[in-house]
Amino acid sequence: MTPVILLTGFLGSGKTTLLQRLLTDPAMAGAAVLINEFGEVGLDHHLLDRIDDNVVLMKSGCICCTVRGEVADALMNLQSLRAKGEIGFDRVVIETTGLADPYPVLQTLTAHPVLRSHFASGGVLTTVDSVNAGAQMGHRAEAIRQIAAADRIVLTKTDLAESDVVVELRQKLAQTNPTAAVVTGDATTEEILGGLRAGDIVQAAMPDEHGHHHHHHSVNEDLGVLTFSMTIDRPVDWTRFGVWLTLLLHRHGEKIFRVKGILALEGEARPVAIHGVQHLVHAPVHMEHWPPGPHVSRLVFILEGIDPALIRRSFAAFMGLAEERAVA
Amino acid sequence: MCSLCGILGCDDHWTNAVARPGVYSHNTDRQARRAEGARRIAAANRVLSYRRLALSEWQGRSYLLCSPTGATSVFDALSHLWPEAETMATRGFDPLDEDMLDWMEAQ
Known part of the structure; x- marks a missing residue:
């Protein structure tokens, strides 16, 4: 799999x-690149293709058949040339x-x-402008x-921003997406x-900074995130x-960023990592071993306009657990 | 094939992923697959019974969803369960609906 x-x-x-x-790093010599807008910066690379935003949704279809047309075509073309x-x-x-939601492209790869x-x-890399x-x-x-x-x-642009602005932004990013590590633009490949x-999966498993078993933090009160x-x-x-998360994302995926x-599963010594974006869940990863810390299941959500208490209650009801004792 | 859209090969649901290195799945051999299929149907029926729907296996390769009035629907992929169930029940299945959670907690 590429x-x-x-x-x-x-x-x-x-x-x-x-x-x-x-792309100037020799380690990236074998990378094919698809870009969807030709910016002012020239890219000197032997495999450049251009794509445009184009979501094809079958009118009578379901979420599994939403395909981002030109991304799919461009990847098919690359695969075809490689096969030959x-x-x-x-x-x-x-x-x-810049304005694209990454979800449809991930959906295309899966569907x-x-x-x-x-x-x-292979993961999502997001650039964030410090200024x-x-x-x-x-x-x-x-x-x-x-x-x-x-x-x-x-x-990016950490050299253009005041240092206290960067510190504040880092805190905000950690609160918005506690599962992603933050590096600066001058980091190595x-x-x-x-x-x-x-x-990031290890990061997701780490206890939160307050040492609480649960918490929620408002990222943006106006947007309800x-x-x-x-x-x-x-x-x-x-x-x-599986039944619970599938139904939850079917019904509320648009609000679950x-x-x-x-997860610590019944009858399994090794943990399983779960990883979803909106309606999409990637194939669950069977990890080799537990990261440092307690061997307990932990789920992190980034939500818009959903009461976390309802998610906790729903999880407990679907699992057949007494909420106040088992889910915190 | 996706029974809603006619697109081939849509049945690789994350809860039943094709077994491959590093991926957690019970979809490994015939016995494990059948056992997990039975567990999955039982788990889904626990929720579907809220709207008096019932799910069963159809010829070991598809799913059969039935309503109390005799409506039936056959589909291949697990990802179609909830869209099909919502169409059949006419009212949705919302895992955050407090009435449904009250009902589940009372079971």
Whole structure:
């Protein structure tokens, strides 16, 4: 499976600059790149393709058949050229437009009947502009969605912002998406891309900074966005969990920007990591071992306009648990 | 094939992922697959019974959803369960609906 790294970020947040720098690293020599807007920065790379936003939704269809047309076509084309031996690549980087919600592209990778046999999500990299992000997060839901979808956040233009602004922004990012590590734009390729899918899962499992078992934090009161985590003090029934999360995301996926967590399952010594963006859940990862800390299940949500207490109650009811004792 | 859209190969639901290295799945061998299928139907029926719907397996490869008035629907992919159930029940299944949670907690 070829990993597909999604590079997203608000308009002018430095996506292309970062991409250009990453591509100069010899480690990225085998990367194919899809960009959907030709910016002013020239990209000198042997595999450049252009895509436009184009969501194809079958009119009578369901969520599994929403396909982002040109992304799918571009990836199919790359795969076809590789199969003929005309090109070779070991990863793909897709740069999205500044206003794009990353979810449809992830959905395409998962739902497309051919692509999903050749490509897998390699993680979402979100650039955040140190100077303007604070204001953008205040009134642009897209900015919050992009941050929520991130597996790693790259803080750009830190040299242009006051240091206390950067500190404040880092705190805000940690509250908005506690599951993504934050690096600065001058970090090495390895720091930016290394363990993009594994590192954040460990991060998701870590106890929160207050040492509480649960908390929620308002990210944006006007938009009603908040992060919320819960721990479950006993092994989870995988089948019931699957029914619950599937129904929850079917019904409320548009308001659930992100769900991520680590589960201690009945009859399993090793933990399972869960990773979802809106209606989409990636294939569950069977981790090799528990990260440091207690071996308890923990789920982190980034929500818009949903009462966390209802999610906790719903989880307990679906699992057949007494809420006040088992779910905190 | 997706019975709603006619697109091939939509049945790789995350709860029943194709077994491959690093992926957690009970979809490993015939016995495990059948056992998990039975558990999944029981877990879904616990919720579906709120609207008096019932899910069963159809010929070991599809799902059969039935209403108390005899309406039936056959589909292949687990991802279609809730859209199909909501169409059949006419009212939705909302896991955050307090009436439904009251009912589940009383079971």
